[in-house]
Amino acid sequence: MSRQIQTSALKSRVIEVALAHFSEVGIARTNVGDILKDANCSVGSLYHHFGNKEGIAEALFIDGVNQFNASLLAALLPRRTASTGISSIVTFCCDWVTDQSQLAAYLLSREIKLSKSAKQELREMDRALSQSLFDWFVPHVESGTLQQLPTAMYVPLICGPTLEYSRMWLSGRSRKSPSDVSPILAQAAWQSVKKSNNS
Amino acid sequence: MSRQIQTSALKSRVIEVALAHFSEVGIARTNVGDILKDANCSVGSLYHHFGNKEGIAEALFIDGVNQFNASLLAALLPRRTASTGISSIVTFCCDWVTDQSQLAAYLLSREIKLSKSAKQELREMDRALSQSLFDWFVPHVESGTLQQLPTAMYVPLICGPTLEYSRMWLSGRSRKSPSDVSPILAQAAWQSVKKSNNS
DNA sequence: ACAAATACTAGAATTATGTTCTAATCGTGT
DNA sequence: ACACGATTAGAACATAATTCTAGTATTTGT
Secondary structure (H helix, E strand, O other): OOHHHHHHHHHHHHHHHHHHHHHHHOOOOOOHHHHHHHHOOOHHHHHHHHOOHHHHHHHHHHHHHHHHHHHHHHHHOOOOOHHHHHHHHHHHHHHHHHHOHHHHHHHHHOOOOOOHHHHHHHHHHHHHHHHHHHHHHHHHHHOOOEOOOOHHHHHHHHHHHHHHHHHHHHOOOOOOOHHHHHHHHHHHHHHHHEOOOOO | OOHHHHHHHHHHHHHHHHHHHHHHHOOOOOOHHHHHHHOOOOHHHHHHHHOOHHHHHHHHHHHHHHHHHHHHHHHHOOOOOHHHHHHHHHHHHHHHHHHOHHHHHHHHHOOOOOOHHHHHHHHHHHHHHHHHHHHHHHHHHHOOOEOOOOHHHHHHHHHHHHHHHHHHHHOOOOOOOHHHHHHHHHHHHHHHHEOOOOO
16 A cells, blocks of 8 residues: 555544544543554654644644535535525535534534644635635625625624524534524525615 | 632632633643642642633633623613614624623633533523523514524524624634624624514 | 665653642631 | 631642654655
8 A cells, every 4th residue: 555545544544533532522631542542543653644632633623624615615606596505505504514513513612722824724725715705796796686795794694693503503502403494594694695675 | 808708819810810821822732830820829729629720711611601691681681672682682792702802712712621510500501591581582572573483593593693703803814893893793683583574 | 776865653751731639727607 | 715617738649742763664866
């Protein structure tokens, strides 16, 4: 087996194992020894690839965000109307959280203080995503279907309720999964960004 | 000085110092030695009062949530109409986050995996708050001013965008403070829960 | 094909730091 | 005044993260 794929297999094994441990007891209480054992990894390898425990947490975080962003765009970009687009964003978020609840809980709980470099990387990913979203939105704003708002407001308005509800569900404070209530959330998102005539 | 107030002074000193350190480098990277030093506290006292490092983090968290909840209710309960009430919730959240940004960042980043007992306590506080909110909402739903929705949906719909925007601002991803954009957020919140006739 | 450089693995040794433990001290109620 | 419980103190300890040195495989350049 080539070194490259052997190595990347090790890295994903570590990340996968780490997610399980982090989810169960939190980052602070999982010890790297357990990760080492469960991922069949030596101390040297782990520190070579990840630097330290936080490095594992960061890699997992960045990985997760990448996955999410890519899938989100794949769900949104094909939509041609404003209302189906908004709806697809909300529905996608709900389904993703419901489906990948462990990873979602990890990402949403941000149990981490990211390093300079990780922040940098995430900033860049965020910028790229924002740009793609922006490009999708512009025509609908120009055609008068969506309200004209400060750029930074669209994501919170559309996704805020969904993410907040997801947090509630993930922490056991509500019964129905996000997928179960996605129609309500999609409708609310639409109401808050569509162009309307009355107050 | 009586023991009681001497002790509670020590506890708040520790909590205050802890917030500063946690905010600067995160919980994982602050060492209790530094807190001890800055709060003029002995190892014995600290472990007597807080149990362990997580105990400090939890006390700070619970303290913050208590403060927030109490002030929120104080802002909401006097309002007599649905629209001013919704608006006061959003505006209050925005102002609180803008004003107490360090504490807000700590609460919103949930850099913690809470212990059983802390979860229990927060659950109870959450239940109490939800009940008060519910009591305020009921008349407005019954009078047909607000939409009839599953109980668990109101908070995410109203506060979700605000909290999400706050996270963005706190992590440096947007310029304008929540207070600066609170009118937009209040308007959107109103749109998403008010009873409307058209689609 | 060989050598040199590089990337990676290994695990023993070290260090850092969170936590425990024993003893002393201080209020408070009797 | 006495005794009891709550609190403080900090030295000693234990755990677990990380470093370090050495060794092994893989790729690259000649």
